[in-house]
Amino acid sequence: xxxxxxHGADLMFFVFGALALAAAVGVVTLRNPMYCAVALLVSxxxxxxxxxxxxxxFLAVVQVFVYGGGIMVLFLFVIMxxxxxxxxxxxxxxxHWWLGLVAALVLGLVFVxxxxxxxxxDPASSPPAFTHVEGLALGNSQAVAWVLYRQYLLPxxxxxxxxxxxxxxxxxxxxxx
Amino acid sequence: MGAILEVGTxxxxxxxxxxxxxxxxxxxxxxxxxxxxxxxxxxxNSVNLNLVAFSYANGDLTGQVFAVFSIAVAAxxxxxxxxxxxxxxxxxxxxxxxKATELSG
Numbered sequence: 001x002x003x004x005x006x007h008g009a010d011l012m013f014f015v016f017g018a019l020a021l022a023a024a025v026g027v028v029t030l031r032n033p034m035y036c037a038v039a040l041l042v043s044x045x046x047x048x049x050x051x052x053x054x055x056x057x058f059l060a061v062v063q064v065f066v067y068g069g070g071i072m073v074l075f076l077f078v079i080m081x082x083x084x085x086x087x088x089x090x091x092x093x094x095x096h097w098w099l100g101l102v103a104a105l106v107l108g109l110v111f112v113x114x115x116x117x118x119x120x121x122d123p124a125s126s127p128p129a130f131t132h133v134e135g136l137a138l139g140n141s142q143a144v145a146w147v148l149y150r151q152y153l154l155p156x157x158x159x160x161x162x163x164x165x166x167x168x169x170x171x172x173x174x175x176x177x
Numbered sequence: 178m179g180a181i182l183e184v185g186t187x188x189x190x191x192x193x194x195x196x197x198x199x200x201x202x203x204x205x206x207x208x209x210x211x212x213x214x215x216x217x218x219x220x221x222n223s224v225n226l227n228l229v230a231f232s233y234a235n236g237d238l239t240g241q242v243f244a245v246f247s248i249a250v251a252a253x254x255x256x257x258x259x260x261x262x263x264x265x266x267x268x269x270x271x272x273x274x275x276k277a278t279e280l281s282g
Contacts (some may be wrong), residue, residue, distance in 0.1 A: 010184040017192045018281035024196050025217050032213045040215050043196075047222055054189070056241050059225070059248075066248050071218060072254045075233030079211060079257045082266050093206045094275055100205035104198050111194050120186035120234050127236030147238045148245065155207040159249045173260030176267075 007072035189230030196223035
């Protein structure tokens with residue numbers, strides 16, 4: 001029991017990190033797009049848990065709402081709209097599958113070269129900036145809102161215009177001619 | 178417990194890199210455009226994980242705010258990408274990217 005209270009967060013990281021990675025591999029390797037969508041959902045939810053472990057409570061909820069809810073529904077809706085069972089069964093991977101392995105190798109080398117002798121600071125507990133607003137302990141949502149609406153108000157408004165443009169574009173693309 | 182089991186920022190960076198790698202390989206190797214778009218979401222998600230990990234390491238909320246913007250852009254990208262997919266399906270009755278060859282003559 002004492003082991004769990006001391007190393008619980010570390011254990012959670014390994015469990016949900018492995019789950020997220022396994023589900024990601026499932027997205028790439030499964031044949032049926034519906035199974036891919038379910039694997040993608042598992043990956044999204046595992047990453048939401050990892051956000052919680054790093055003190056990003058607001059982002060974890062946004063992850064569940066936007067990815068687990070909105071984007072997932074979009075994917076499932078399109079899969080059902082297209083109904084691939086009527087289509088001919090074909091190969092899963094394209095003719096350039098070996099290019100994927102080359103890209104993985106190159107990216108791996110770049111990563112090792114960039115990070116091999118890296119030293120990161122590892123605070124033991126969640127930083128006070130995550131939950132405190134001007135010395136008051138209010139919570140993570142308030143702290144994020146404080147930074148978002150004071151320092152990054154213009155980008156926030158630009159994002160809302162971007163979402164409007166994306167919505168109009170999606171409606172135009174999906175419209176019957 | 179060995180040092181490797183003490184979870185730190187490096188663990189998150191490595192996990193995020195592996196997710197990024199799986200996503201990039203998926204984008205390159207798969208033929209079905211739906212799965213390619215899903216792999217794209219995986220890549221964006223791994224970047225968010227990285228932002229959150231470094232935000233925690235530096236004690237700075239800016240990383241989380243940037244991840245909020247990144248999620249908004251990912252949502253818009255998914256909507257437009259799936260719109261293009263539906264348009265491609267209407268035109269070609271397929272979701273396979275190899276079949277969209279109008280520009281190659």
